[in-house]
């Protein structure tokens with residue numbers, strides 16, 4: 001028995017040791033990680049990962065990240081904090097050029113808002129309030145300003161991209177903590193059915209005022225399901241040992257739960273990523289990770305189910321179901337979505353209460369067609 005265990009251990013050690021990787025850069029650091037993996041291997045099944053960077057651009061970091069991505073033909077999303085592009089910013093010209101360069105390299109330029117403040121209540125782990133969040137008017141102004149600056153920096157090409165993504169600073173507005181959710185309910189800011197945190201979170205994603213502001217601006221929300229943890233470090237790179245631990249922690253996280261496409265959160269303002277990202281990409285690929293673009297990522301409907309990706313249409317459907325929106329505002333939904341989602345809501349009790357006799361708008365979606373509210377079919381069904 002002991003011998004069998006020994007042989008098994010030997011085989012696993014040898015197979016782990018056999019992990020050979022094409023280290024395209026940062027070979028010294030990469031080899032140290034490979035050595036580490038030979039003694040404590042990571043079990044990794046093939047899995048897709050979409051890499052995202054927030055808070056940039058940064059003239060000190062972003063150009064290096066772009067070079068490393070290009071070397072490996074990996075397409076990422078960059079969620080830009082547009083106060084970096086404001087003419088009041090000391091380096092706005094360099095930053096603006098970087099945004100255009102990033103777009104021309106085939107990455108997605110995404111919106112992280114103008115000022116990096118929370119779009120709704122933000123608390124720390126102890127339940128202390130850090131930020132009350134923007135008001136509705138402020139949210140609209142912030143999104144308008146960031147969109148204008150991104151359009152300006154990309155010669156009008158930003159709005160033509162698909163998908164058009166936004167990420168709330170700190171994720172607040174789409175990913176509230178349990179404490180924040182409870183507080184918003186008890187303050188009467190939002191009404192949710194009683195339920196577990198995950199049930200209420202799912203309902204919140206249809207009712208969140210910040211998400212509705214996004215839908216009104218033609219934007220979908222992308223959160224994340226893998227946090228690199230780089231926000232707990234300073235801008236300057238820490239010592240090598242810390243970077244090694246950071247890389248290993250990220251490889252372990254990206255390899256866990258292989259059935260779920262990972263949306264990985266990094267920041268291209270952190271200098272540690274200049275050396276860490278190439279090693280994560282090279283060794284991740286050897287371990288079986290496939291780095292996919294924003295367009296490929298958006299095809300995974302599991303991301304919608306888990307609320308990592310909240311598309312504009314999901315928000316609109318939720319609003320109609322809850323009686324917060326008229327059908328008029330959802331005309332850009334496809335007939336198929338219209339049949340499965342919208343016309344059911346027209347006949348719901350909640351909808352009738354909100355729009356007695358279905359007089360909320362001029363037309364209604366019925367069996368894939370927009371009909372007048374005075375059409376006999378609608379009258380018979382809605383009145």
Ligand SMILES: [Zn+2]
Pocket residue numbers: 054055112116169170
């Ligand atoms: Zn951020």
